[in-house]
Amino acid sequence: MTRPPPPPPADGRSGPPDARQAVEALWQALSRDAALAGPPGERDIHRLARAFGMHGEQCLVGLIADDKGQLIRESAHLLTCLMRIWAARDLSAGAVWTELDRRTQVGELLVMLNTASRRRAGRSPGRALGRPWKIQSTKLP
Numbered sequence: 001m002t003r004p005p006p007p008p009p010a011d012g013r014s015g016p017p018d019a020r021q022a023v024e025a026l027w028q029a030l031s032r033d034a035a036l037a038g039p040p041g042e043r044d045i046h047r048l049a050r051a052f053g054m055h056g057e058q059c060l061v062g063l064i065a066d067d068k069g070q071l072i073r074e075s076a077h078l079l080t081c082l083m084r085i086w087a088a089r090d091l092s093a094g095a096v097w098t099e100l101d102r103r104t105q106v107g108e109l110l111v112m113l114n115t116a117s118r119r120r121a122g123r124s125p126g127r128a129l130g131r132p133w134k135i136q137s138t139k140l141p
Helices: 019-037 042-064 069-087 093-121
Strands: none
Touching: 019 069, 019 093, 042 069, 069 093
16 A cells, blocks of 8 residues: 655745755654663664664565555654664764764775776786786675
8 A cells, every 4th residue: 555645844945855964863863762761771773673673574574565655654764763772872973974984985985996907917927926916806895
């Protein structure tokens, strides 16, 4: 069953908000709420973990069933649960974004190294080893 699209925003904007703005606003609200609530108890952590697992599972169900609406809704829930977990453990969202950026840069470096070695491989057919440091994978660490 498909839900109708949400009504347009009341502030006059047309279309969805920028992803960066939406995630930042969500993070600010969740981290503020976590700071006001104080340190989470064991029961709170178990609830967060259970909710994260449930919404992750529902994301997979939406993926397998090819239900884009469910995948979108559950992905939003999953991201919210994940950010609540970060806030509960006093993790900075910036630290996670920095780690993602680091992984992306390493992946791009590996692609660049592989591409450069392939281009130059035809120029030096007499070299026995070519590039002994050649990376065999571009998978992110």
